[in-house]
Amino acid sequence: MVAVRLGGLDHVISASRFDRSLLTTLFARAGALEGTRGQSLHGRIMATLFYEPSTRTRLSFESAMLRLGGCVLGTEAAHVFSSAMKGETLEDTIRMVCAYADVIVLRHDREGAAAQAASVATVPIVNAGDGPGEHPTQSLLDLFTIERELGRIDGLHVVICGDLRFGRTARSLARLLCLYEGVRISFVAPDVVQVGEDIRAFLRDRGVSFTLHSRLEEVIGTADVVYQTRVQKERFTKLAEFEVARSAIRIDSATMARLPARAIVMHPLPRVDEIDAVVDDDPRAAYFRQAANGVALRMALLEMLLA
Amino acid sequence: MVAVRLGGLDHVISASRFDRSLLTTLFARAGALEGTRGQSLHGRIMATLFYEPSTRTRLSFESAMLRLGGCVLGTEAAHVFSSAMKGETLEDTIRMVCAYADVIVLRHDREGAAAQAASVATVPIVNAGDGPGEHPTQSLLDLFTIERELGRIDGLHVVICGDLRFGRTARSLARLLCLYEGVRISFVAPDVVQVGEDIRAFLRDRGVSFTLHSRLEEVIGTADVVYQTRVQKERFTKLAEFEVARSAIRIDSATMARLPARAIVMHPLPRVDEIDAVVDDDPRAAYFRQAANGVALRMALLEMLLA
Amino acid sequence: MVAVRLGGLDHVISASRFDRSLLTTLFARAGALEGTRGQSLHGRIMATLFYEPSTRTRLSFESAMLRLGGCVLGTEAAHVFSSAMKGETLEDTIRMVCAYADVIVLRHDREGAAAQAASVATVPIVNAGDGPGEHPTQSLLDLFTIERELGRIDGLHVVICGDLRFGRTARSLARLLCLYEGVRISFVAPDVVQVGEDIRAFLRDRGVSFTLHSRLEEVIGTADVVYQTRVQKERFTKLAEFEVARSAIRIDSATMARLPARAIVMHPLPRVDEIDAVVDDDPRAAYFRQAANGVALRMALLEMLLA
Numbered sequence: 012m013v014a015v016r017l018g019g020l021d022h023v024i025s026a027s028r029f030d031r032s033l034l035t036t037l038f039a040r041a042g043a044l045e046g047t048r049g050q051s052l053h054g055r056i057m058a059t060l061f062y063e064p065s066t067r068t069r070l071s072f073e074s075a076m077l078r079l080g081g082c083v084l085g086t087e088a089a090h091v092f093s094s095a096m097k098g099e100t101l102e103d104t105i106r107m108v109c110a111y112a113d114v115i116v117l118r119h120d121r122e123g124a125a126a127q128a129a130s131v132a133t134v135p136i137v138n139a140g141d142g143p144g145e146h147p148t149q150s151l152l153d154l155f156t157i158e159r160e161l162g163r164i165d166g167l168h169v170v171i172c173g174d175l176r177f178g179r180t181a182r183s184l185a186r187l188l189c190l191y192e193g194v195r196i197s198f199v200a201p202d203v204v205q206v207g208e209d210i211r212a213f214l215r216d217r218g219v220s221f222t223l224h225s226r227l228e229e230v231i232g233t234a235d236v237v238y239q240t241r242v243q244k245e246r247f248t249k250l251a252e253f254e255v256a257r258s259a260i261r262i263d264s265a266t267m268a269r270l271p272a273r274a275i276v277m278h279p280l281p282r283v284d285e286i287d288a289v290v291d292d293d294p295r296a297a298y299f300r301q302a303a304n305g306v307a308l309r310m311a312l313l314e315m316l317l318a
Numbered sequence: 319m320v321a322v323r324l325g326g327l328d329h330v331i332s333a334s335r336f337d338r339s340l341l342t343t344l345f346a347r348a349g350a351l352e353g354t355r356g357q358s359l360h361g362r363i364m365a366t367l368f369y370e371p372s373t374r375t376r377l378s379f380e381s382a383m384l385r386l387g388g389c390v391l392g393t394e395a396a397h398v399f400s401s402a403m404k405g406e407t408l409e410d411t412i413r414m415v416c417a418y419a420d421v422i423v424l425r426h427d428r429e430g431a432a433a434q435a436a437s438v439a440t441v442p443i444v445n446a447g448d449g450p451g452e453h454p455t456q457s458l459l460d461l462f463t464i465e466r467e468l469g470r471i472d473g474l475h476v477v478i479c480g481d482l483r484f485g486r487t488a489r490s491l492a493r494l495l496c497l498y499e500g501v502r503i504s505f506v507a508p509d510v511v512q513v514g515e516d517i518r519a520f521l522r523d524r525g526v527s528f529t530l531h532s533r534l535e536e537v538i539g540t541a542d543v544v545y546q547t548r549v550q551k552e553r554f555t556k557l558a559e560f561e562v563a564r565s566a567i568r569i570d571s572a573t574m575a576r577l578p579a580r581a582i583v584m585h586p587l588p589r590v591d592e593i594d595a596v597v598d599d600d601p602r603a604a605y606f607r608q609a610a611n612g613v614a615l616r617m618a619l620l621e622m623l624l625a
Numbered sequence: 626m627v628a629v630r631l632g633g634l635d636h637v638i639s640a641s642r643f644d645r646s647l648l649t650t651l652f653a654r655a656g657a658l659e660g661t662r663g664q665s666l667h668g669r670i671m672a673t674l675f676y677e678p679s680t681r682t683r684l685s686f687e688s689a690m691l692r693l694g695g696c697v698l699g700t701e702a703a704h705v706f707s708s709a710m711k712g713e714t715l716e717d718t719i720r721m722v723c724a725y726a727d728v729i730v731l732r733h734d735r736e737g738a739a740a741q742a743a744s745v746a747t748v749p750i751v752n753a754g755d756g757p758g759e760h761p762t763q764s765l766l767d768l769f770t771i772e773r774e775l776g777r778i779d780g781l782h783v784v785i786c787g788d789l790r791f792g793r794t795a796r797s798l799a800r801l802l803c804l805y806e807g808v809r810i811s812f813v814a815p816d817v818v819q820v821g822e823d824i825r826a827f828l829r830d831r832g833v834s835f836t837l838h839s840r841l842e843e844v845i846g847t848a849d850v851v852y853q854t855r856v857q858k859e860r861f862t863k864l865a866e867f868e869v870a871r872s873a874i875r876i877d878s879a880t881m882a883r884l885p886a887r888a889i890v891m892h893p894l895p896r897v898d899e900i901d902a903v904v905d906d907d908p909r910a911a912y913f914r915q916a917a918n919g920v921a922l923r924m925a926l927l928e929m930l931l932a
Contacts, residue, residue: 048361054662056691058684066393067414070365073391074418077363084687086680087393088701099895100902107681107894110917111688280414281406288407303417355668373700374721377672380698381725384670394702587721588713595714610724 022129023137023312026147026183031190038155041304041311044078051318052081058112059085060104061139062119067280068139068149071302072116075309081317084112102131109133114316117141135316143179149279150183152308156301157236160275166193170230172260173199173240173285175206180279181240185210189217196221197230201256203246226259231269237262238277241285263287270295277301329436330444330619333454333490338497345462348611348618351385358625359388365419366392367411368446369426374587375446375456378609379423382616388624391419409438416440421623424448442623450486456586457490459615463608464543467582473500477537479567480506480547480592482513487586488547492517496524503528504537508563511553533566538576544569545584548592570594577602584608636743637751637926640761640797645804652769655918655925664694665932672726673699674718675753676733681894682753682763685916686730689923695931698726716745723747728930731755749930757793763893764797766922770915771850774889780807784844786874787813787854787899789820794893795854799824803831810835811844815870818860840873845883851876852891855899877901884909891915 029037057076059069064087073083089104101119105128108115117128118139125138125145140146157164169188175181175198185206188194196214198206198221205223214221224230231237239262247253262276267290270276275297278286282298290296336344364383366376371394380390396411408426412435415422424435425446432445432452447453464471476495482488482505492513495501503521505513505528512530521528531537538544546569554560569583574597577583582604585593589605597603643651671690673683678701687697703718715733719742722729731742732753739752739759754760771778783802789795789812799820802808810828812820812835819837828835838844845851853876861867876890881904884890889911892900896912904910 054692054694056688066396070391070393070415070418074363077389077391078361080361082691083391084684084691084697086684086701088678089680098897103895106913107916108684110913110920111684281410283405299413299417302414306417371702373703377698377700377722377725381670384696384698385668387668390698394700588717590712606720606724609721613724 021316022125022132022135023147023316024125024129025138025145026150026187028147029151029187034151034154034190037151037308037311037315038158040314041155041307042159044310044314045304045307048078048080050080051314052076052079055081055114055317056112057081057083057085057114057116057313058108059083059116059139060089060108060118061085061087062089062117062124065118065140068118068146069116071305072137072139072309074306075313078306079310079313081313085116101127105132105136114313137312137316140179143177145183146179147183148305148309148312149180150187151312152301152305153180153184153238153277153279154187155308156277156297156304157275159304160297160300161235161273164188164191164194167191167235168195168197168233169236169238170197170199170227170234171206171238171240172227174204174242174246175200175210175240176204177246178204178240181238182206182210184238186213189214189219194219197224197234198222199224199227199230199260201225201242201247201252201259204242225256227262227266228269231266232271234270234274236275236277237270239282239285240279241283257285261285261287262290264289267293267295328623329432329439329442330454330623331432331436332445332452333457333494335454336458336494341458341461341497344458344615344618344622345465347621348462348614349466351617351621352611352614355385355387357387358621359383359386362388362421362624363419364388364390364392364421364423364620365415366390366423366446367396367415367425368392368394369396369424369431372425372447375425375453376423378612379444379446379616382613382620385613386617386620388620392423408434412439412443421620444619444623447486450484452490453486454490455612455616455619456487457494458619459608459612460487460491460545460584460586461494462615463584463604463611464582466611467604467607468542468580471495471498471501474498474542475502475504475540476543476545477504477506477534477541478513478545478547479534481511481549481553482507482517482547483511484553485511485547488545489513489517491545493520496521496526501526504531504541505529506531506534506537506567508532508549508554508559508566511549532563534569534573535576538573539578541577541581543582543584544577546589546592547586548590564592568592568594569597571596574600574602635930636739636746636749637761637930638739638743639752639759640764640801642761643765643801648765648768648804651765651922651925651929652772654928655769655921656773658924658928659918659921662692662694665928666690666693666695669695669728669931670726671695671697671699671728671730671927672722673697673730673753674703674722674732675699675701676703676731676738679732679754682732682760683730685919686751686753686923689920689927692920693924693927695927699730715741719746719750728927751926751930754793757791759797760793761797762919762923762926763794764801765926766915766919767794767798767852767891767893768801769922770891770911770918771889773918774911774914775849775887778802778805778808781805781849782809782811782847783850783852784811784813784841784848785820785852785854786841788818788856788860789814789824789854790818791860792818792854795852796820796824798852800827803828803833808833811838811848812836813838813841813844813874815839815856815861815866815873818856839870841876841880842883845880846885848884848888850889850891851884853896853899854893855897871899875899875901876904878903881907881909
């Protein structure tokens with residue numbers, strides 16, 4: 012594949028591995044694959060090795076592999092490898108699964124696990140989330156969704172909401188947006204979970220314009236994208252503060268009334284009440300399309316790794 | 319498919335959805351598919367979404383899909399969607415899985431869950447049991463088994479035994495038998511789990527003849543079908559009463575001696591001791607053939623929904 | 626298949642079922658299948674029925690089936706059949722799964738379960754471990770590895786280390802080696818887990834030469850194969866004794882320095898610290914190749930049972 016040669020893609024551990032050229036190739040291929048069924052990975056085997064449950068991510072990867080004619084084997088309970096098996100290292104487990112499969116999709120509760128796996132693997136490792144670390148295919152499908160929905164990423168005003176301190180997806184999206192020209196980011200979050208200094212420095216270093224807010228209404232009028240995430244009650248010491256903060260960033264029909272006509276609302280899902288169910292019927296509600304995009308994006312990735 | 323056009327079959331939520339014409343089409347196709355392997359669903363994906371374990375039902379559906387050349391993805395632990403994922407609605411989960419699969423087989427512990435899923439689904443939903451609600455494919459395979467074993471359903475004397483108050487399969491079978499002419503039903507059960515007034519009224523409304531009994535020996539001499547189910551000890555306040563009731567409806571070699579030569583014994587399985595293991599070798603013991611019929615029946619259903 | 630006719634292979638319950646001729650056929654086929662993908666089992670279905678977790682064994686079997694073009698269905702939690710389903714017998718479960726699949730790979734915690742399953746099965750049963758009983762495909766792949774690595778088995782000096790009293794794999798290997806000419810076995814183990822009188826009698830009856838040792842260094846200088854297994858702390862009443870025993874049989878760089886240049890080190894895995902990780906880079910460390918051989922060996926077995 013040209014993409015592989017272009018990017019030398021061998022594992023997918025971090026979204027930072029992707030440059031704009033590789034993203035362009037990836038998104039073009041994902042767009043072409045959407046809704047198709049093929050046989051390009053016929054006879055190839057993908058192992059899903061999940062040390063913590065994530066049915067959503069696992070099923071999305073498995074659907075992608077099956078649509079390309081490939082096969083799947085895996086476990087929802089990979090921790091029996093290490094615990095029940097009394098202390099086997101992740102490296103030993105990976106060495107073995109490399110004998111069973113042509114690509115390994117790994118979900119682990121420990122940051123750095125995917126890189127550790129890649130260090131001994133003889134087949135490609137795809138990081139499907141390593142604890143507080145990264146979940147690169149989520150970030151890639153987020154970006155892919157923006158491009159598909161709005162036709163471009165350059166020059167957009169992206170509002171990122173919710174838990175920006177601990178939320179893996181929000182932080183990754185901010186970093187990836189730096190690859191595009193003229194993007195402006197508004198971070199909307201309660202103080203306790205406002206975006207950290209690490210991300211702010213990252214953006215400043217790259218000359219990306221951003222502002223901080225506590226209420227969605229301050230920025231929604233000019234938004235192209237509103238990327239909502241969930242804020243967890245446990246982050247707050249006082250329940251009353253949580254209620255105030257939540258209502259300031261909640262998306263409901265009043266919020267939608269202020270949102271420009273061609274903007275979109277995204278969410279990594281699952282959604283609880285941070286987006287009201289009445290919003291679902293609005294054509295600007297892109298979050299279910301976003302989830303569906305995960306299949307095509309992962310098809311393109313698997314093809315780049317294996318074909 | 320003619321069947322789809324005939325019945326407009328889009329989801330399989332309740333057995334009451336099926337009329338005699340649709341059943342005739344379904345059973346004919348199931349009979350034709352029995353023991354075959356094909357490619358009619360090549361490239362199609364079935365998701366099994368099980369919120370409670372039912373390995374038997376899940377494996378039967380998966381075998382049916384694989385025999386038609388289709389693929390399977392799924393989870394034995396779908397409750398991690400909703401609980402571990404902190405409150406996502408079933409509707410949101412279904413919307414997402416619709417992006418991964420071409421048909422969803424749903425098992426849920428809550429009555430009405432399948433209908434709720436169908437209300438937002440963009441792919442067919444098959445109810446594989448919704449708590450105390452329905453388990454329509456079990457009822458369909460029961461009826462299919464009677465027709466295959468005896469060549470007809472009209473005019474039969476069907477004895478339904480065991481837990482008729484709470485037993486989902488026994489109650490569904492009684493309702494479905496109303497679609498046929500001249501069927502006579504004998505309900506044999508201890509008083510505490512005798513068939514409820516709802517079913518009795520249903521039968522009376524449709525002019526179906528039925529009688530109530532507490533001992534199997536009262537009716538077995540003229541039975542064409544004996545449909546046995548398990549009575550749970552917990553239904554009884556006194557253990558002695560349970561023992562008496564159980565022995566009155568137990569099927570053993572003495573029972574089989576009274577059963578007509580061309581009659582059959584059925585059971586939805588799993589069976590514990592309500593049918594003695596010595597009965598297994600009797601050619602009239604149809605319960606393992608009945609279980610095997612589930613694969614062909616589900617093949618026919620999946621084809622009608624997807625082909 | 627010639628092999629089937631030769632051996633009349635219908636189930637794989639015990640390694641003792643295999644004679645030298647059948648092993649020769651099996652290993653030749655496994656060697657030919659290594660690294661290949663085919664379609665010889667296209668349309669066939671394998672069920673993995675695991676009553677206790679063994680992800681490693683399950684994934685290896687599933688990979689083998691998929692590489693031959695077959696399909697897989699199964700459960701990691703087969704105990705829900707019997708317990709949650711309230712007392713169904715293993716025989717009833719097997720009768721049903723025979724209707725779903727063309728071959729059943731069974732893992733059970735009770736010795737004799739595989740034979741019990743085979744007694745009612747209408748499709749081949751493969752024993753993937755029955756508690757303290759046997760795990761014949763592990764033994765077969767061990768022997769296959771020796772032949773592939775060293776080109777022969779006749780005349781070798783095989784050192785078997787670790788838990789020889791309770792260790793299923795070590796005991797099975799010793800028995801299988803009796804099928805070959807001029808093999809010499811050195812059993813190296815702490816007294817509390819030294820090889821039992823049953824195995825010693827078995828070897829004496831067949832005229833196989835063996836010696837007992839407590840320190841690996843006594844025999845390693847002439848070894849062709851060192852088969853290491855893990856000794857569990859729980860076997861010892863005093864921790865100090867465990868530490869002494871463990872260090873006497875541990876394999877590290879000092880051990881490797883004494884091992885002949887063409888010898889190999891094997892281990893059924895998972896390995897903890899009974900083989901030092903520095904040994905992994907030594908070309909004589911054959912344990913990961915041994916694990917990989919499990920796929921080809923199981924491909925050959927499945928083909929013999931189904932093709």
